[in-house]
Each structure stands twice: as structure tokens, then as C-alpha cells.
Amino acid sequence: MSGRILVVDDIEPNVRLLKAKLEAEYYDVITANNGMDAIESARQFVPDLILLDVMMPQMDGFEVCTRLKNDPRTRHIPVVMVTALDHQEDKVKGLEAGADDFLSKPIDDVALFARVRSLLRLKMVMDELRQREASGRALGAISDTMPRLDDTDTPANILILEDDERQCARLAHKLGEGYHLALCTDPREASERLDAENFDLLVVNLAARGFDGLRLCARMRSNDKGRVIPILALVNPDNREQIVRAFDIGVNDVLLRPVDANELTARVNTQLRCKHYADTLRQSLDSSFEMSVTDQLTGLHNRRFMQTRIEDALTRLERGVESASILIADVDHFKLVNDRWGHDAGDKVLQEVASRIKANMRAIDILCRYGGEEFVVVMPGSDINAAMQAAERLREAVALEPFELGSEHGTIPITISAGVTELFKGDTHETGLIRADKALYHAKSKGRNRVLSAGMNKGQLQESLG
Ligand SMILES: [Mg+2]
Incomplete structure (x- = not known):
């Protein structure tokens, strides 16, 4: 395991000795001779580990350690305090300053390398978490x-x-x-x-x-x-x-x-x-992460997640691994539901549509709420025929059983219309969705409660057998 180590000691021969030992084990070593330089180097080079002498003029090791641990830029770097004698009070004082470990002078090589390896391993785990956290923050999550x-x-x-x-x-x-x-x-x-x-x-x-x-x-x-x-x-x-x-x-x-x-x-x-x-x-x-990919109302995936999964499907398609299809479904006359029974009823309808989608699609399908009353299902491995069958099954599952809205409103009939398309080489998630959306539009204009597919030729739409 390699890593960058900052060695801090006010006595030059001590620094040289430790540097030589660590470099012999292929660690990358930087050095400092006083507290201020140590803090400066830690900020500038962000080492993986700091070996810090306790006894130094002006600013001692405890003070340096406290400052490093109070600075968000250096807080995560493990600090090993190097004490001249095995003073128990020093250890406790050091731990209270936030030190992660101790070595006593003269430094024993076995103890040194065991501690260094262990702390570098801990730091690797922490770094990974910090990195994931940073990207989560960059995404606004x-x-x-x-x-x-x-x-x-x-x-x-x-x-x-x-x-x-x-x-x-x-x-x-x-x-x-x-x-x-x-x-x-x-x-x-x-x-x-x-x-x-x-x-x-x-x-x-x-x-x-x-x-x-x-x-x-x-x-x-x-x-x-x-x-x-x-x-x-x-x-x-x-x-x-x-x-x-x-x-x-x-x-x-x-x-x-x-x-x-x-x-x-x-x-x-x-x-x-x-x-x-x-x-x-x-x-x-x-x-x-869960929140950033999930639609809060229905528990289905959201639009952002859907886009990346369509891109994944397209990548496998380009490599000739498997075909893929997508469908867009839209709740028919959804505005009427909201207008007549209120938005709570509308939300219930969306949740019930989502649960029927879950019940009728395969585990490998990616189920998303596209926005409003629109849903998208990505079907990896499905050609247009398989996708049309699945879409027809879903349409039936919604239309056959009226929706229960609770004691206030009783049950109401709900239907969906859907557009289906297979993805082709050269598609992006946008071109795929546009094609499926065109088929959906035609399904709506032909009277709703039906599924249409769109082939590669624009305008050539084929009605399902269902
Ligand atoms: Mg000293």
C-alpha cells in the first residue's frame, strides 16, 4: 500500500531517519520542522498520514493536532503523535486533541509500519466515502x-x-x-x-x-x-x-x-x-441516492434515473448484446379526475397506476414516472413484439378493474393509452422517447385506452392487436 506521509519533527536528524525508513518502504515522504510549516504542508499537499512530534518549540504537537482536526480541509487526515517517552498523560492529552495513534521514541520499525498500514487502510475507506459524498453534493443531493x-x-x-x-x-x-x-x-x-x-x-x-x-x-x-x-x-x-x-x-x-x-x-x-x-x-x-433517483409520490424511478438507464440499454444495443424497447403510458382524461374529485384523488390514481405497472412488468424492467400523469417503462432485452404484449397486458390491467378512491368517492374507471417503440442503433434516449411519444399521441387521437407502436419510419404506426 503506498501513500504520502508528512513527517514533522523539530530535530533534523529525526526527520531524516524517519524519511529514510518510510522511503525504503516506497512511501512518498514530505517533511516539516515546525508546527506552522506542518499545518501549511498539510493544507497544501493533503497527505494520507501525518507523523507528528509532540515536543516542538513555539507550537507543540498537541496544538498542531488540534488545529488540523478543527480544519475541514485537514480533519480527515490521520495523525500519529510521536512522543519522546511513554508518558501516559501525553497519550491521553493527544487523543483528546484528536490524534489517531501514538508511537514512542525511539521508533520501533515493526510498530511503525503496522500502525502506518492500518491507518492508511482506514483512510482509504474514509476517502471513498468522502468522494461519494462530494459527488452527491455536486449533484445537489x-x-x-x-x-x-x-x-x-x-x-x-x-x-x-x-x-x-x-x-x-x-x-x-x-x-x-x-x-x-x-x-x-x-x-x-x-x-x-x-x-x-x-x-x-x-x-x-x-x-x-x-x-x-x-x-x-x-x-x-x-x-x-x-x-x-x-x-x-x-x-x-x-x-x-x-x-x-x-x-x-x-x-x-x-x-x-x-x-x-x-x-x-x-x-x-x-x-x-x-x-x-x-x-x-x-x-x-x-x-x-435513493431520493435522487426516486419519484416521491409513486416510489417509481424518476426521469433522471430513467435517462441513464435508457442510455445503458442503448450501449448494450450498440454492442449487439440485446435489443430493448420503451413504452410511454399516459392516464386518459386525468385532468377530469383532478377537477372532479380533487388533487388527492388524482394522487391516489397515480399511485394505483404505479402499483399496477409494478405488478405487471418484469423485475428487470425499469419503471419510471416521467412527469405529471406520464409513465415510462424501459424493457431491456425486449423486441417490439414482446414489448407490445407487455404494454397490452398493462393496458388491460388498468382498464379491467375500476380504481378504489376510498369511502368519499367510491370507485372510478381509469384507462391508459400507451406508445411503444423498439430502440435502434443510432438512437439517443431523446429520439427513442420522441418516437414512443408520437405513438402515444396517435393512440390518444384514435380514441384512447389503446396501445400503438412506432417503427423506425416516422409516421408509420402500427396498431396493436389487442
Ligand atoms: Mg521534538
């Missing part, structure tokens, strides 16, 4: 209010897996109030609960004698539900190999035993913040 990183309103659900019951209780005690904790000593029970319930974090003791915690982590990472749950692993500091394997399997963070209560809380909260951020982004993307 997402508002400009970014979810805030610290907006957690409900207590997080955390599962703690530790084979020793007393240790398990001690961990729960160290975490304190403010979380929903589930305590497990049996990995099988933990697995089942992770599948069945919604957890925001797994804390697992990899040093447990009774089970292989890494196996559980690996299994979690291989299913869709488990993949998005962050894992914080407790490890013995001398078990380097396990730390490296944990990160490689996809554990998000490790905490060295014996567990310090403040560091535990800080690391747990960091993971929960990331999870919350990713969840919020995913939700807003899902709902805005």
Missing part, C-alpha cells in the same frame, strides 16, 4: 452540512470479549458509565451476539488463553455485518508478531496490557467517533 465528528447522541453498544470473568468486569469498570456493555467470556457466544445484535465496537483480549481472538477477528472481517464494526484489541507488549498480524487482519487499534483506564476510554472513543462518522456518511449517502 446532499446538503452542505457535514455530519459532525462528535455528535453521538445514543450510548454506544460495546461487546467485551475476555476469557477471565474478573478481568472482564474490571475492563467494564475502567470504561465506566455512558456505554451499553455486553460482557462475554465465550467466543462462540460473542460471535452469535455480533451476528444477531448491533454493536458499535468489539474490545477483545488477544492474550486470552482460552481462545484464539485473532480467529474471531478474521471471521468478523469476512462478513458484511462484522466488517464495519471496529475492533480494539488488547495485546501483551512483548508479542510483536501478534500486533502485526492483528493489524493485517483488520483490527483497528491495539492497546497494550496492562490496560490504563484513561487510554482505554480515549481509544474506545476514537473508534466510536470514526464509526459514527462513517455510519452518518453512509446513511446520508444512501438516503440521498
